[in-house]
Amino acid sequence: MATPNRSALIARTLKVIRKHYKPVAQPKDRSVLEHLLFACVLEDSPQEAAEQVFHALKHDYFGWNEVRVSTIRELTDALKPLVNPAASAARLKQTLHAVFESVYEFDIESLKKQNIGQAAKLLQKYNGTTPFVVAYVTQNALGGHAIPLNRGTLIALRAARVISDAEFKQAIVPGLERTVPKNKGGEIGSLLHQLGVEVGRNPYGPAARKLMLEIDPNSKDHLPKRQVKPAPEPPKPVAPPAPAKGAAAVADAKKKAAAAKEQPAKAADKKKPEKPPAKPAAPTKKPTKITKKPTKKVTKKPTTRRLTKKKPR
Numbered sequence: 001m002a003t004p005n006r007s008a009l010i011a012r013t014l015k016v017i018r019k020h021y022k023p024v025a026q027p028k029d030r031s032v033l034e035h036l037l038f039a040c041v042l043e044d045s046p047q048e049a050a051e052q053v054f055h056a057l058k059h060d061y062f063g064w065n066e067v068r069v070s071t072i073r074e075l076t077d078a079l080k081p082l083v084n085p086a087a088s089a090a091r092l093k094q095t096l097h098a099v100f101e102s103v104y105e106f107d108i109e110s111l112k113k114q115n116i117g118q119a120a121k122l123l124q125k126y127n128g129t130t131p132f133v134v135a136y137v138t139q140n141a142l143g144g145h146a147i148p149l150n151r152g153t154l155i156a157l158r159a160a161r162v163i164s165d166a167e168f169k170q171a172i173v174p175g176l177e178r179t180v181p182k183n184k185g186g187e188i189g190s191l192l193h194q195l196g197v198e199v200g201r202n203p204y205g206p207a208a209r210k211l212m213l214e215i216d217p218n219s220k221d222h223l224p225k226r227q228v229k230p231a232p233e234p235p236k237p238v239a240p241p242a243p244a245k246g247a248a249a250v251a252d253a254k255k256k257a258a259a260a261k262e263q264p265a266k267a268a269d270k271k272k273p274e275k276p277p278a279k280p281a282a283p284t285k286k287p288t289k290i291t292k293k294p295t296k297k298v299t300k301k302p303t304t305r306r307l308t309k310k311k312p313r
Contacts, residue, residue, distance in 0.1 A: 007179045009162045009216075014180075014188060016215045021194040023187040032108050032141045033099065037064070039136035040091040040128070043150050045082040046197055047190075053079050053088075064106045068096040083201050094128025102126070116144040131171045139189060145182040147189045149173060152200020159212050159219040 024047045030038065037057075042050040056078065061067050067075070075089035082088050099108060111119040119142055123134045135148035149157075149171070158168045167174065180188045199208045203224045212219040 006162060006175050009160060010173075010176060010179050013157070013160050013162060013215050014191065016211070017191050017195050020211065021191050023190040024194075026140050026186060026190070028140065030141070032111050032137065033064070033106055035137050035141040036095060036099075036108070036123070036129075036133065037092060039133040039148070040095055041079060041082060041088050042136070042193075043091070043130065043132045043148075044084045044087065044152070044197065044200055046194070049081040049083075052081055064096055065100070068093065068100060083197065091128045091130065091133070095126055095133070096128075098126035098128055112142060116142050120144070120146075136189075139185055145177050145185055147173075147176055147180060147185055147192065149192060150196040150200060152198070152203075153192050153196030155203060155224065156195050156199045156212060156215075159222040160216045161219075161222070 038050065038054050041053050041057075045053075057067060060078070061070075070093070072086070072089050072093060075093060076085045079085035079088050079092075096106070099106060111122065114122075116138065120134055120138050123129055123137055132148045132150045135146035138144040138146040139148065154163070154168050154171060154173075157163050157173060158165065163173055177185075195211070198211065202208060209220065209223065212223060
């Protein structure tokens, strides 16, 4: 895509969104860390909801370290006013972890002393930051010229044929900073962000579709298509029940079935020879046990002959 054509498409897009949105000024009295964390909650949500959540985080928690050690579920409950609270909570927690692990404190004012390009590269290395977050901090905290673009904005610019599919995957819009002057960067960034929130919240909705058709009548072919669930398979046809038979037919069928059962039974009885009746078994006498009474042992006393002296005659 040639640069003049891209510039013309960007100008047409900005002309339409100026009719529907008003730019929102961003606060400049925040620290670099506060700009970084605010960008994490602002990315997919309206400005008012992000300001409400950020104010609650600063007053309901003892400090950013308490936010860092909180669970994703707890932060998600605290970020309910946002469009996508779970994703915002993950970005916020990961970014706080990255900052603390890099400087062991929650103060990154030293980035202002570095070159803007070096500071932006350092921000990109933080786990949890996105191109939107880096561009927002570059624009509002470091004084650089960068326009933050969220996913919804990229979807809208691809549908308006401003960027290609490859540029959409890389999350870049070549020539945007050259087309928009630096003194208008904050205003254009706010307008594009509002467009991205509307499209990203529901790209299939009538409001987003109407706005995109006003920007480019052919954009309906490039907007995301709603996935249609396959229709359930029709139930298989069930065979109709057999017609009921008359009473006579039913009786005949029963007779035939009974006769068929009797015939093999009779044939089996003829084939089998009759067995003689078994003789009754003779009663068996139980052997009587003869128990002998124990005999007493008779002990004979030893006989001692007594010698008597005969008297002399």
